Amino acid sequence: MSLLKLEHVTKRFGGLTAVSDFNLDLQEGELVGLIGPNGAGKTTIFNLITNTYLVSEGKIILGGKDITGMKTDKITAEGIARTFQNIRLFSELTAFDNVRTACHLRLKSSVLSAVFGLPGYRKEEKEIDDKAMALLKTLDLEKYKNDLAGSLPYGLQRKLEISRALATNPKVLLLDEPAAGMNPEETLALAALILRIRKEFNLTVLLIEHDMSLVMTICERIIVLDHGVTIAHGLPKEIQNNPEVITAYLGTGDLYA
Numbered sequence: 001m002s003l004l005k006l007e008h009v010t011k012r013f014g015g016l017t018a019v020s021d022f023n024l025d026l027q028e029g030e031l032v033g034l035i036g037p038n039g040a041g042k043t044t045i046f047n048l049i050t051n052t053y054l055v056s057e058g059k060i061i062l063g064g065k066d067i068t069g070m071k072t073d074k075i076t077a078e079g080i081a082r083t084f085q086n087i088r089l090f091s092e093l094t095a096f097d098n099v100r101t102a103c104h105l106r107l108k109s110s111v112l113s114a115v116f117g118l119p120g121y122r123k124e125e126k127e128i129d130d131k132a133m134a135l136l137k138t139l140d141l142e143k144y145k146n147d148l149a150g151s152l153p154y155g156l157q158r159k160l161e162i163s164r165a166l167a168t169n170p171k172v173l174l175l176d177e178p179a180a181g182m183n184p185e186e187t188l189a190l191a192a193l194i195l196r197i198r199k200e201f202n203l204t205v206l207l208i209e210h211d212m213s214l215v216m217t218i219c220e221r222i223i224v225l226d227h228g229v230t231i232a233h234g235l236p237k238e239i240q241n242n243p244e245v246i247t248a249y250l251g252t253g254d255l256y257a
């Protein structure tokens with residue numbers, strides 16, 4: 001079943017067309033890779049899906065509902081979560097509190113019940129603590145729960161970002177270069193982790209990644225962008241042998257990294 005659709009999506013920044021007539025039909029449960037050389041328009045697509053940038057043209061549809069132009073927090077509530085290329089954590093908060101704050105995005109109690117510490121609010125706070133702890137466990141981060149996020153090694157910060165994204169109960173998870181800064185061993189573990197959380201949380205995943213070993217191993221299909229234009233779309237094997245893709249990457253060495 002189709003879960004997330006982008007129809008003829010275009011984004012212009014003044015005279016620059018960062019994304020041009022982009023189409024995507026993400027099926028429920030799929031893991032799709034979005035690749036392309038630097039500046040191809042990949043992160044812009046994430047920013048369009050989450051309405052961090054307003055589309056210039058086109059539509060974004062989630063589960064049959066048009067979410068184009070919807071406020072970013074409503075899009076989160078509709079079930080889309082993301083991580084960022086440049087990690088965005090509260091570096092002065094502990095790992096636990098980072099996940100807790102993300103869980104609060106789904107809090108149901110009113111401000112009034114929070115101010116007066118009413119039972120409903122206290123119950124919800126306890127549920128949030130439990131959920132945050134469970135998420136840290138899922139990502140093998142529980143032993144770092146009291147460490148400040150900013151003090152964690154890069155690879156662990158990336159995992160903490162994923163646990164924050166999961167805290168909002170997403171249907172669709174947008175991962176923006178989750179392997180950046182990871183060594184080959186960590187990247188291998190990340191591949192297993194992405195597959196595991198997809199299953200455990202019934203996720204549909206769109207993955208931006210420069211690490212081709214990761215993309216080619218775990219993605220079921222791949223979309224390739226170059227200068228905002230989709231130049232190829234297919235199975236990992238097809239993409240690896242596509243002459244246009246090889247040309248786009250020529251000189252970057254990324255495709256066979």
Ligand SMILES: Nc1ncnc2c1ncn2[C@@H]1O[C@H](COP(=O)(O)OP(=O)(O)OP(=O)(O)O)[C@@H](O)[C@H]1O
Pocket residue numbers: 013016018036037038039040041042043044045085
């Ligand atoms: N807010 C903005 N204002 C103006 N131009 C922008 C803005 N955001 C992105 N761009 C431009 O849009 C193009 C696509 O950028 P984008 O960050 O989406 O590429 P990318 O494929 O994610 O690249 P990378 O792999 O290096 O992260 C680039 O030319 C970039 O400079």
